Amino acid sequence: MEQKSTQNKSKRGGLRVNAGRKVDTGLFGEPTSVIRVPESQKGVVKDFLSAYRNKQLKQESYNHLEIVAADKSGDIALPLFTSKVAAGFPSPADDHIEKRLNPNDFLIDQQDATFFVTISGLSMRDAGLLPNDKAVVDRSKIPAIGDIVLAVIDSEYTIKMLAKTKQNQPRLLSANPDFAPIEIKEGQQFEIWGVVTGSFRRFK
Amino acid sequence: MEQKSTQNKSKRGGLRVNAGRKVDTGLFGEPTSVIRVPESQKGVVKDFLSAYRNKQLKQESYNHLEIVAADKSGDIALPLFTSKVAAGFPSPADDHIEKRLNPNDFLIDQQDATFFVTISGLSMRDAGLLPNDKAVVDRSKIPAIGDIVLAVIDSEYTIKMLAKTKQNQPRLLSANPDFAPIEIKEGQQFEIWGVVTGSFRRFK
DNA sequence: ATTTTGATTGTTGTTACAATAATCAAATGG
DNA sequence: CCATTTGATTATTGTAACAACAATCAAAAT
Structure with missing residues (x-):
């Protein structure tokens, strides 16, 4: 495997003085450290962290x-296409419209x-x-x-x-x-x- | 340092088949694992964990x-929950419902x-x-x-x-x-x- | 019967590590 | 000459590992 001396790889690369990932380019834009939490609260803490991340991104407050x-109220039934194929399904020209669907009726x-x-x-x-x-x-x-x-x-x-x-x-x-x-x-x-x-x- | 052969230590000890700390005798009474959190939120998470510990204790005394x-009445305040983001959200009394939502309007x-x-x-x-x-x-x-x-x-x-x-x-x-x-x-x-x-x- | 003591085993905070991701600039190709 | 490719460099991130500590047991000593 070793071919240190006889390597004929391309001669790209070399020293890159200022290369590398920049600091604080992670998920939180700040350093992190590890902390031990009880198994059952792992999800709660993770939820909090992802909310914290969102809060940072957009200045919005928690919903x-x-x-x-x-x-x-209102009575709108809109076209529903059939699709049985996983990756694709045939062209939804108007004749492929299976039926009409009213979300309100469907949901409530x-x-x-x-x-x-x-x-x-x-x-x-x-x-x-x-x-x-x-x-x-x-x-x-x-x-x-x-x-x-x-x-x-x-x-x-x-x-x-x-x-x-x-x-x-x-x-x-x-x-x-x-x-x-x-x-x-x-x-x-x-x-x-x-x-x-x-x-x-x-x-x- | 070694004195394996010439040791004249006391003859106490020996095999202890069922010795050792019992499982789940830690702070939380359950297994823990580590999780990475942003430096600035370490305190918040720790606060939450200690509140969680108190809550557990209290629960125990209840039972x-x-x-x-x-x-x-004196419910422990869980810092993580103050923003209603993680595990639960405040009680919506039935008579406090003012807003109405129409899925059709919302979706279409x-x-x-x-x-x-x-x-x-x-x-x-x-x-x-x-x-x-x-x-x-x-x-x-x-x-x-x-x-x-x-x-x-x-x-x-x-x-x-x-x-x-x-x-x-x-x-x-x-x-x-x-x-x-x-x-x-x-x-x-x-x-x-x-x-x-x-x-x-x-x-x- | 109580205390001491070493052995044993789980917890806990931290460090270490490997995989991934981000970034840079030299080398390459058009 | 400019855009792209490529290897080097450096940071992040989840997890494994470790060492110090704590808890528990029972034989030995008192």
Whole structure:
């Protein structure tokens, strides 16, 4: 392998006095250091850090979280294309329009039991719920194991997947390995506020 | 220093089969791991961790003692949560809901230029677009670098993020490391059919 | 029966390291 | 001569490793 002396590689390169990555060009624009955190809080800390990064980028403050009631007025049904192929699908000329779709109808079953909540944090990332997405919460649905729910634990609201322990106690799972499951212990206030039946977002 | 053979130390000790510190006897009662944080936020994270520790302690006394009911009110302030960003957000009492949101208004700008497409495949997974999601495609928007677009390459349709090469040729990026970028070569038919301005889905 | 002591094993803050990323300028190619 | 390629250089970043510390055990000593 060695060919130090007989190398005939190209003669590019050589000393670069001022080369190299510049300082503070990392994610945070400042030096970092490591810190030890309990396994179960890893996700929380990471969430905080990514929010901190965003805050640095755009001077915006953290999005204020609030529950918003659903308004289903207006009646627009727009074309929906079919696509069954993974990489591509045939030209959506007008004859490929399968049907028309009204997002309001698609998303909302019981208008007066439906609310929207803005997602914050990455704890449901792998379920496709990203920060700033709107989650559709239906209070009239009966929660089942496996559902994504809006739960209240000691008056803290959180969106998690509903599961149960072997002792049939509620257990809330994140969709992100950085976040530990939450077990509801005796004496804790716990309520399932509603079932997350859908979500929507804007990209642009 | 060595005195292996001539040692006349006391004869205490010897094998201790079950000796040693017990697991999870540390500060947090659970395993820990290290994480890298920006220097300036080290204190914030440490504050959070010590508050978390207190909270754990308190929780414990709740479960085992019955005389602590008095200080239930004094909830520990978790610095990380003050910005409502990470794990929970404040209780939205039902009568505090003033705003209403109409998904159609939120998602659709130009009614007659908007179409829906059903996502298939995982190539845009990390952008939060999962199979069966509905993408909102607006044909009236002008595509910009960084936008998610519905593109047509040799009459195959695909949803990707728009980028460009150094030669200013279009380049389509997936939001999933398993998928390679697509470069548009000379002679290929290429068109940006519309800009993906949003998406929505149902969970249940 | 209590205390001392060495062995044992987990925690914890820090350092080290390898993989990646960013940047520079010489060499190359048109 | 100018844009691109290439290797060198330097910083970031997640993780592994380490050493000092802490907790626990039981044999030996008191």
